[in-house]
Amino acid sequence: QQQVKQSPQSLIVQKGGISIINCAYENTAFDYFPWYQQFPGKGPALLIAIRPDVSEKKEGRFTISFNKSAKQFSLHIMDSQPGDSATYFCAASMNSGYSTLTFGKGTMLLVSP
Amino acid sequence: NAGVTQTPKFQVLKTGQSMTLQCAQDMNHNSMYWYRQDPGMGLRLIYYSASEGTTDKGEVPNGYNVSRLNKREFSLRLESAAPSQTSVYFCASSGRGWETQYFGPGTRLLVL
Numbered sequence: 001q002q003q004v005k006q007s008p009q010s011l012i013v014q015k016g017g018i019s020i021i022n023c024a025y026e027n028t029a030f031d032y033f034p035w036y037q038q039f040p041g042k043g044p045a046l047l048i049a050i051r052p053d054v055s056e057k058k059e060g061r062f063t064i065s066f067n068k069s070a071k072q073f074s075l076h077i078m079d080s081q082p083g084d085s086a087t088y089f090c091a092a093s094m095n096s097g098y099s100t101l102t103f104g105k106g107t108m109l110l111v112s113p
Numbered sequence: 114n115a116g117v118t119q120t121p122k123f124q125v126l127k128t129g130q131s132m133t134l135q136c137a138q139d140m141n142h143n144s145m146y147w148y149r150q151d152p153g154m155g156l157r158l159i160y161y162s163a164s165e166g167t168t169d170k171g172e173v174p175n176g177y178n179v180s181r182l183n184k185r186e187f188s189l190r191l192e193s194a195a196p197s198q199t200s201v202y203f204c205a206s207s208g209r210g211w212e213t214q215y216f217g218p219g220t221r222l223l224v225l
Binding site: 006009032034041042043044045046049089093100101103104105106 | 117146153154155156157158161171203205212213214215216217218219
């Protein structure tokens, strides 16, 4: 049973454009939602995270939008750059983070020059 | 600080062979994890260790065993490798709370 569904599988965006990746979850007990970024040949690294008590969190060009009623959250990358080309994973956990992470299947982003 | 280190980086096995993947962290983290990554499947948790002396099964534990050797080291063993275990294996660790997980560079395993 996939508890976190991520879309799209792959995404091509022109340099300067906005990249949007969406995730939906089923378990209402989830209360922590991070995004991880993975470059080819490397391990994933935490990019940005949000808790459901806020609807949006912004760090530089990266923004998480959270819709608790719809059980959805998304990552927006503004002014996308070729260096943002990577695979992005959404994830979710329970108990204020004191539980294991459940990952989405990932989105491969390519930002064309 | 090296963070999370994994050895080997790459390994080729024949079906039925055994091997141990090693993982170590120097961040004094309590929790450690083993994931496998397959194309289109995301990251799937194999086993984790919430603290030294404890281990628990994750989503896909069959065919694997783990040992939390001490606070720094967490190993993953394949007793009898199968082609279905061809994958990239990542070790991760986390400190206070389980929130931010720090990943190693991965071990690429090919089972023929």
